Amino acid sequence: MLELVKELHEKRLRAVESLREHHSAVEAGTDENGEHQQTADRINKEIDEMGARIDNLLSQIEIEKQSAEDRSRFEKLITPDPASGSGGEAFADKMRTWLRSLLPDSEVWAPRAITFSLGDVGTDVRDRGWNHPGMPALERHDLTKGTATAGAELIPTGFVRTLYQHLIEFAAVRQTNATLFRTTSGENLLVPKTTSYGTAALVAEAGALGEADPAFAQVTVGAFKYGQLIQISSELVEDSAVDILAFLAKSAGIALGVANGVHLVTGTGTGQPQGIANAPTVGVTGATGQTTSVIGNDLINLYHSIVSGYRRNGFWVMNDATAAFIRRIRDDTGGAGLGNFLWQPGLTAGMPDLLLGRPVITDPNMATMAANAHSIAFGDFSLYYAIRDVDAVRFQRSDDFAFANDLVTFRAIIRTDARQLVNGAGGAVKFYRNSAT
Numbered sequence: 001m002l003e004l005v006k007e008l009h010e011k012r013l014r015a016v017e018s019l020r021e022h023h024s025a026v027e028a029g030t031d032e033n034g035e036h037q038q039t040a041d042r043i044n045k046e047i048d049e050m051g052a053r054i055d056n057l058l059s060q061i062e063i064e065k066q067s068a069e070d071r072s073r074f075e076k077l078i079t080p081d082p083a084s085g086s087g088g089e090a091f092a093d094k095m096r097t098w099l100r101s102l103l104p105d106s107e108v109w110a111p112r113a114i115t116f117s118l119g120d121v122g123t124d125v126r127d128r129g130w131n132h133p134g135m136p137a138l139e140r141h142d143l144t145k146g147t148a149t150a151g152a153e154l155i156p157t158g159f160v161r162t163l164y165q166h167l168i169e170f171a172a173v174r175q176t177n178a179t180l181f182r183t184t185s186g187e188n189l190l191v192p193k194t195t196s197y198g199t200a201a202l203v204a205e206a207g208a209l210g211e212a213d214p215a216f217a218q219v220t221v222g223a224f225k226y227g228q229l230i231q232i233s234s235e236l237v238e239d240s241a242v243d244i245l246a247f248l249a250k251s252a253g254i255a256l257g258v259a260n261g262v263h264l265v266t267g268t269g270t271g272q273p274q275g276i277a278n279a280p281t282v283g284v285t286g287a288t289g290q291t292t293s294v295i296g297n298d299l300i301n302l303y304h305s306i307v308s309g310y311r312r313n314g315f316w317v318m319n320d321a322t323a324a325f326i327r328r329i330r331d332d333t334g335g336a337g338l339g340n341f342l343w344q345p346g347l348t349a350g351m352p353d354l355l356l357g358r359p360v361i362t363d364p365n366m367a368t369m370a371a372n373a374h375s376i377a378f379g380d381f382s383l384y385y386a387i388r389d390v391d392a393v394r395f396q397r398s399d400d401f402a403f404a405n406d407l408v409t410f411r412a413i414i415r416t417d418a419r420q421l422v423n424g425a426g427g428a429v430k431f432y433r434n435s436a437t
Contacts, residue, residue, distance in 0.1 A: 176385075375433075
């Protein structure tokens, strides 16, 4: 599988070079029949598809690696006890047994709900080949109730990884370096923020020092509940040929991610999380005529509208349509429309594309370029934005909810909230606003 990743990566690099050649032909005015532009569009699509496939393969490799490590580490837990005569099922078999409701009468397997704890986390799902500090990457998860033995039984890592992978994918703001708080309960959390900094001044010998204290405030972060019901026929649940684990993990992750992802960008903060684009601070406004466009100088100016301390950890956030437009912008070295592309595809498998040296995150909930749209964000999200997750994702089943239709019902629930921390003229994140006309 690693050989396939390497092959795809090399193929993607060749496609990037080919794309540049076709763009050069278009910009040189030699594309009379539009063939170069059509080819460029096709190659651009192929590059995106290969990038997505590389990410999926890398995730699968990590899942298989971690599953192998877990099986070795917890071998004793899944080895039959000769004294009790109990069967020795593998992790995935135990999970499938629970899903199919063919549970032994033992008290150990009485629970009907599984909690995925956010307390024991790693970095592998968030990293996905590059550094995203704080992204939840759950490695092990216990049953919600039962005996002490039940609390030690681990749910297959692959299930949880898939769930969170899709949640993060569809709530793309979580892929930035936004600060992530995890709490064991859901009461309001008071997070301090700085509203102004103290100042220093030159003081004469034996002169009095003037007081100039920084000012602080607090942001209240709550816990809103997101959930989804998934109903599956009993025949499908009982069919051993169907990978129920993968389906449920993917479906639940996508559903929770889509719902939460909208609010992480556009949420009002009233009755829902506050999004990054709520009351945004504008760093650059496009000149007249740039209602659906942006130029390289505006991107450079937006980059430098953030103080240097924030730029070092900055992330770009925009939607796919905006990213596609920016990928064609050059730095005009040697003349207008010439020179190097500002967009730099990741040259190592798993690494993000870069814009002016900083990683780009695409989020479908960001505004499309239009009159007065805040279409591009840049800055240090670790100081600008805080996401709070309550301790667990609950995953539960019911055989009674849709009994008349012979359906088994599963539900996934997550409690979370998000708030801006440092906004305004000295904010850690600023936006590009398209022109009004």
